[in-house]
Amino acid sequence: KAGVTQTPRYLIKTRGQQVTLSCSPISGHRSVSWYQQTPGQGLQFLFEYFSETQRNKGNFPGRFSGRQFSNSRSEMNVSTLELGDSALYLCASSIGAVNTGELFFGEGSRLTVL
Amino acid sequence: DQQVKQNSPSLSVQEGRISILNCDYTNSMFDYFLWYKKYPAEGPTFLISISSIKDKNEDGRFTVFLNKSAKHLSLHIVPSQPGDSAVYFCAASVGDAGGTSYGKLTFGQGTILTVHP
Numbered sequence: 001k002a003g004v005t006q007t008p009r010y011l012i013k014t015r016g017q018q019v020t021l022s023c024s025p026i027s028g029h030r031s032v033s034w035y036q037q038t039p040g041q042g043l044q045f046l047f048e049y050f051s052e053t054q055r056n057k058g059n060f061p062g063r064f065s066g067r068q069f070s071n072s073r074s075e076m077n078v079s080t081l082e083l084g085d086s087a088l089y090l091c092a093s094s095i096g097a098v099n100t101g102e103l104f105f106g107e108g109s110r111l112t113v114l
Numbered sequence: 115d116q117q118v119k120q121n122s123p124s125l126s127v128q129e130g131r132i133s134i135l136n137c138d139y140t141n142s143m144f145d146y147f148l149w150y151k152k153y154p155a156e157g158p159t160f161l162i163s164i165s166s167i168k169d170k171n172e173d174g175r176f177t178v179f180l181n182k183s184a185k186h187l188s189l190h191i192v193p194s195q196p197g198d199s200a201v202y203f204c205a206a207s208v209g210d211a212g213g214t215s216y217g218k219l220t221f222g223q224g225t226i227l228t229v230h231p
Contacts, residue, residue: 004157033217042224043158043203048217056218090157094217101146101207101219105157 002027004106006091012112018079021109023091025072031055031096032074033103034066037088046089049074050096078111086113117141118206120222127229133191135225137204140185145209147180148219149189152201161202162189194229201226 005024013019025032033056034046045058049068066076072093078085088110092103119138127133139147145166150158164171164178164187171178177190191198204222 031217043205043219043221045218045220050216055216058218092157092217096216100209101148101163101205102160103217103219105150105159107155107157 004091004093004104006089006106006109008109009107010110010112012114013081014114015081015083017081018077019081019111020075020077021089021091021111023074023076023093023106025074025091025093026104029093029095029104030072031094032068032072033092033094034074034076035090035092035105036060037090037108038086043090046076081113083113086111116223117144118204118220118222120202120204120225122225123223124226124228127194127227129196129229129231130193133189133194133198133227133229135189135191135202135204135227137187137189137222138185139187139206141206141208141220142185143208144206144220146207147178147187148205148207149176149178150203150205150221151198152203152224158203191227194227196229196231199227199229 007022031050033048037043048056052068063079068074088108090108092105148163149161152158162176180187201224203224205219
């Protein structure tokens with residue numbers, strides 16, 4: 001079956017702009033999590049959505065937001081971009097009923113902020 | 115405060131030998147420990163996990179050991195193959211019944227494994 005799909009794969013923005021990233025989970029998966037990967041900080045949890053509700057949130061400023069649609073697809077938005085937001089943004093999906101930590105990741109969206 | 119640490123940034127091993135990747139953690143609330151493998155330009159892929167109630171879990175060439183008293187886990191790959199060359203991430207999860215930790219993994223910084231033919 002199809003894996004987790006993220007779009008766009010690459011994008012370049014300038015400081016102050018905003019960006020929206022999209023994630024389509026594996027069919028049947030109702031949980032979608034977002035992670036930021038940077039060379040200095042590694043993989044850091046942003047938030048998790050289940051059945052259109054944010055169920056869990058990491059320690060990121062309010063400029064980072066997300067939502068989930070009824071078909072489980074998710075988007076994340078970063079407003080007022082800063083240089084430090086340059087990173088690989090990874091989406092992961094899971095069935096969401098049992099918290100075993102096994103997540104299925106997409107290939108990521110690489111954001112460069114100039 | 116880095117709750118999961120992989121102190122070795124890289125590891126080089128000869129094909130056929132054993133690869134041992136190590137991970138330390140500080141949070142006693144972690145219930146599940148996982149290893150993910152990541153190739154360049156791909157997302158991390160789940161490899162193997164272990165529950166905190168166990169001390170060993172095997173899956174083919176991969177074995178994970180957990181030492182709760184030392185807050186240490188390790189991944190053994192035997193025998194190592196060139197295709198195992200990748201970045202390996204240790205991760206941990208709090209499996210609470212309240213569901214407040216769903217989807218949240220705390221990752222280590224990763225160890226680059228290179229297996230030479």
